[in-house]
Amino acid sequence: xxxxxxxxxxxxxxxxxxxxxxxxxxxPLMTVVNYSVQETFGDNLFFWHxxxxxxxxxxxxRAHAALGRQMLFTAIILVIEVPLGVxxxxxxxxxxxxxxxxxxxxxxxxxIPWNVVGAMWNILALPDIxxxxxxxxxxxxxxxxxxxxxxxxxxxxxxxxxxxTSLVVLLAYAGLxxxxxxxxxxxxxDGARGWAVFRHIQLPKMNRVLTIAILLRFMDSFMVYTEPFxxxxxxxxxxxxLLSIDLVKMAVGQFDLGRGGAMSxxxxxxxxxxxxxxxxxxTRNESQ
Amino acid sequence: MAGWMAWTWPTAGFFVFIFxxxxxxxxxxxRHPGGAPRRGVLGLNTTRGDRLFLTLLGSAFxxxxxxxxxxxxxLWAGVIVALGWGTFVFAKx
Numbered sequence: 001x002x003x004x005x006x007x008x009x010x011x012x013x014x015x016x017x018x019x020x021x022x023x024x025x026x027x028p029l030m031t032v033v034n035y036s037v038q039e040t041f042g043d044n045l046f047f048w049h050x051x052x053x054x055x056x057x058x059x060x061x062r063a064h065a066a067l068g069r070q071m072l073f074t075a076i077i078l079v080i081e082v083p084l085g086v087x088x089x090x091x092x093x094x095x096x097x098x099x100x101x102x103x104x105x106x107x108x109x110x111x112i113p114w115n116v117v118g119a120m121w122n123i124l125a126l127p128d129i130x131x132x133x134x135x136x137x138x139x140x141x142x143x144x145x146x147x148x149x150x151x152x153x154x155x156x157x158x159x160x161x162x163x164x165t166s167l168v169v170l171l172a173y174a175g176l177x178x179x180x181x182x183x184x185x186x187x188x189x190d191g192a193r194g195w196a197v198f199r200h201i202q203l204p205k206m207n208r209v210l211t212i213a214i215l216l217r218f219m220d221s222f223m224v225y226t227e228p229f230x231x232x233x234x235x236x237x238x239x240x241x242l243l244s245i246d247l248v249k250m251a252v253g254q255f256d257l258g259r260g261g262a263m264s265x266x267x268x269x270x271x272x273x274x275x276x277x278x279x280x281x282x283t284r285n286e287s288q
Numbered sequence: 289m290a291g292w293m294a295w296t297w298p299t300a301g302f303f304v305f306i307f308x309x310x311x312x313x314x315x316x317x318x319r320h321p322g323g324a325p326r327r328g329v330l331g332l333n334t335t336r337g338d339r340l341f342l343t344l345l346g347s348a349f350x351x352x353x354x355x356x357x358x359x360x361x362x363l364w365a366g367v368i369v370a371l372g373w374g375t376f377v378f379a380k381x
Contacts, residue, residue, distance in 0.1 A: 027293070030303060034294040046294045051360050058356030269348050276345065280332060 036261030053262035066246035074221045077160045085168025106166045118230025121159040149239035152232050156240055171213040175206035215278040313337055328381040343374040
């Protein structure tokens with residue numbers, strides 16, 4: 001538990017951050033709340049609509065489907081990226097010249113801008129000229145992500161795994177190298193090996209960094225927009241239209257600010273709830 | 289700024305309510321310190337501020353569920369459920 005400080009001047013240092021957050025988060029959020037209860041036809045003219053947009057969104061098949069796809073996407077990438085990231089981190093060397101090589105290689109995908117990742121994978125997966133698409137088709141598998149929903153999902157998930165598993169790897173690796181040797185020595189004396197060491201030493205010690213990794217990957221994948229949008233544009237049909245893509249279509253494409261505002265707030269509340277759950281789990285581990 | 293932010297009286301009232309709730313927590317802590325975390329029925333360590341957050345977040349979901357499942361005309365009943373939730377959180381959680 002934190003103890004109180006007597007020096008209240010510390011608050012002064014917080015003021016710039018508060019001002020920044022007010023302008024880049026609070027004012028837009030308030031504006032979205034205002035939009036969500038009104039209807040507009042442009043020209044800065046707004047008409048009161050009450051909670052109608054919320055009812056509309058909460059009962060809309062389109063919004064349900066988009067939310068379902070978003071949750072499915074997040075679930076799939078978490079199930080793949082977290083175990084894969086841990087496995088790669090376990091396989092990475094702890095000492096020697098290869099450590100830096102591995103770390104740099106792992107960090108590379110994270111440095112590439114999101115829209116570039118989308119464009120790269122789009123070209124890579126094209127069935128006629130792309131290396132990946134052409135190879136899969138050459139193996140006799142009918143693959144065309146611009147026409148087949150399953151192929152589009154496969155490409156989208158593969159792209160995200162390629163781009164973001166590194167983050168889990170780096171966090172898990174940081175957790176692993178912070179385990180003192182004494183633990184491993186004690187395990188050796190007790191005759192523990194392989195799985196037992198992982199289950200009773202490495203995993204508990206990585207607990208906190210893994211919670212952070214899951215939280216970060218949840219947040220990012222739940223809000224992901226650029227990469228799937230550049231890759232598939234939400235298609236074929238609506239099959240990869242995630243909540244974020246649907247929201248932009250609604251708010252920017254159709255200029256439906258009221259409905260878009262209501263949907264944003266519901267989206268925001270879901271993110272807030274899950275973040276709170278993760279935060280509680282994290283601080284609970286801390287206090288134990 | 290007021291123009292493009294499209295303010296309405298109800299939404300302004302909503303934000304005033306949120307800010308007043310947070311301010312009340314501050315004043316309460318200043319006048320009656322004792323907001324140290326306690327362990328409630330859900331097994332969570334919560335301070336007064338946490339309980340306010342839980343009340344607001346839970347109420348938002350209760351009202352959304354009410355709008356989606358029951359409808360706007362009977363939303364007053366949803367507000368009563370949300371108030372009940374708030375009372376429960378402050379008393380027990």
